[in-house]
């Protein structure tokens with residue numbers, strides 16, 4: 001259904017008590033919600049075309065284990081164990097305005113010169129340490145471009161039907177959209193079966209075998225997840241290696257399952273950010289990221305849905321922060337080890353963000369003079 005946003009559709013609420021009456025086709029409703037600057041969320045689970053959304057009335061609170069709040073939740077990259085924020089459908093139109101965040105200041109685009117300098121420094125650091133990994137991300141931003149966000153989002157979502165697609169707006173987070181291939185946690189209601197994945201390592205072609213660099217950066221993630229589970233007394237099983245496709249690229253993936261019926265929020269917060277988005281050793285990698293990149297906001301944190309059928313959380317990546325009035329910043333990163341080459345890593349971030357950039361260009365109404373076209377420097 002996301003492929004045909006003009007058509008009629010059944011909208012499902014995450015909260016069984018709320019019925020949504022859509023007066024407009026979906027794309028128009030998204031546009032109206034953004035213009036009205038009220039909290040909203042729209043999402044579609046991997047492999048399912050039917051989007052769920054709350055536009056008409058929604059409020060923002062915190063998601064706690066002991067409260068059965070159903071809705072769309074999100075947490076930032078730097079997460080000091082706080083409960084995620086949650087957007088909950090409600091009966092009243094909320095007076096909260098997404099504008100109350102004030103004017104969003106988007107970080108500037110990371111130029112290749114700075115990127116190369118940072119990636120080289122990180123690789124040298126891991127060489128000196130004889131191991132380890134840091135996930136370094138670049139920003140691609142245009143503070144002024146005006147984009148038709150609903151059309152852009154539906155194009156982007158249509159390109160990645162196997163991902164968790166999301167778009168939401170709140171006063172504290174501003175507006176975000178993304179298509180995440182990376183599951184953080186899934187637990188169905190009434191079941192203690194927990195599923196997660198180690199997803200790290202990227203190839204830009206269809207033929208290469210997984211090499212030492214990719215296997216090393218992947219293994220940090222698998223080991224970290226298993227260590228977190230072990231620290232909570234959770235015994236886990238790891239599946240065989242598989243490739244997960246994202247457009248023209250492939251990621252190395254191991255699915256991990258366990259039985260766990262304990263509180264889920266502490267587990268989510270212990271896992272996030274995994275070394276797929278931070279690095280290893282994790283605390284040191286997070287410090288290095290803060291120093292070199294600055295504030296990541298929600299990129300690298302998680303987004304998800306708590307509903308009567310269970311909880312599903314995904315890593316917030318292949319995503320962007322935008323302002324309904326104009327301006328955006330998208331994020332694209334990759335794991336840097338002692339074996340990293342800055343030009344290769346840059347091309348990896350180009351590949352990860354290619355569809356997002358293409359969709360933005362296709363739906364830009366007035367390219368700003370500061371950044372008329374997404375033309376990227378080719379690394380030398």
Ligand SMILES: C=C(O[C@@H]1C=C(C(=O)O)C=C[C@H]1O)C(=O)O
Nearest residue numbers: 199200201202276332333334335
């Ligand atoms: C950091 C990103 O992706 C992560 C890093 C990967 C890698 O370094 O190979 C692969 C998948 C993701 O876990 C991103 O897309 O921004």
